[in-house]
Amino acid sequence: MFSLKDKKLAEEIISKIKKLDVKLKFMHVCGTHQDTLVKHGLDTLLKECGIEIGQGPGCPVCVTTPKEIEEMLLLARKGKIVATFGDMINVPGETQSLQSMKTEGYDVRTVYGIEDAVNLAEKHKDKDIVFMAVGFETTAPTTASVLLKNPPSNFSILCCHRTIPSALKAILDMGEIKIDGLIEPGHVSTIIGTEPYEFISKDYHVPQVVAGFEPLDLLMAVWMLVQQIEHGKAYVQNEYARAVNKEGNVKAQKVIDEVFESGDKKWRGFPVIPQSSLELRSKFGVYDARRKYESDLKEISNKEFKEPEGCRCGELLRGLLLPQECPLFGTQCKPESPVGPCMVSIEGSCSIEYRYTKKR
């Protein structure tokens, strides 16, 4: 299989960047990018070259709001079988997590994908199964595809899908940090293509590069951003051409459009972001857990839930803070006893930082 490894080329890129004597701040929005950067020490290496790269709101588990977590906890408490991806189970709610509910005997299942949750519904016809559908544009077509196949009536989803370009716009509009360039997520881009990012370069004059996940992919993406800046340009470049094209996966986009419509949604650490979510179209209402179990969820429908005390995941997701700058990092907040979701998810920047810096 194709592997993008060329140490000499990597060293060449680093030495070229070093010579330019820049001071720049880039943001990416992908846990897998963060993993590559920290695992291979590229974050430190690039910092020495004057380039800081931070992770923005690019971890679906992390940006899921406390309210959405509470909805899922309440549905489990009301006797539904709740199914979700592995990481979500450990995200702390106000008083407990899905994992602690499981320990108490509630029926909480970890699944690899939505099809596993549908299989559960087929197996347990006398039970209600709710799948917590989190994820960006990469995951949304998997949900859509399953709903188009008429899953059993005891199956529904708690829809938490969100879209990346609107969050990037929100960060730029908030203006809390200076962003000199954006590294766009490769796998989200396999679905949406490169066009949905174009307005960012046009309206905000921010250079962008869609990047793959090998160390060399990221170094090359950084180099491409630096080159755009050096030449006073701002446009969308595609470094990950082996998986991403301009149009994206049109088949996947079609199923998304058929099942979802765009909505306004709150993200953890953010106010409501306009047009940043994928909501079920009304004809799929029978699969909408919020509609189906409205009476079960009524007790929290108007309630607001706060971030855990002392947790600074919100600032981290807005790119204002690095994990090691949070006073709770590695002390009160550790993978075995996380305070916030960024320490829970394998794609959360705190969890990544803890995983690799502990080994160094």
Added chain:
Amino acid sequence: MCLAIPGKVVEIDKNKEHGIVDYGDGTKRKVNISLVEVKVGDYVLVHAGFAIEVLDEKEAQETLDLFREMLSADEEG
């Protein structure tokens, strides 16, 4: 969550909805292939049990050459 793993399609079922993907480390898994146009032997990116894109082998081979080219173009420029 947005993690996607590359693998090779080694089998496609009769209704063309699922296939078997070999991840090259001895792991094979049933994968939904309805979101992509794929044939046996293609490499795909798999996310949450679904193939989300077919990897372009030609592009992949050319990536390193392209990188070298871009770096030397800068030198000339």
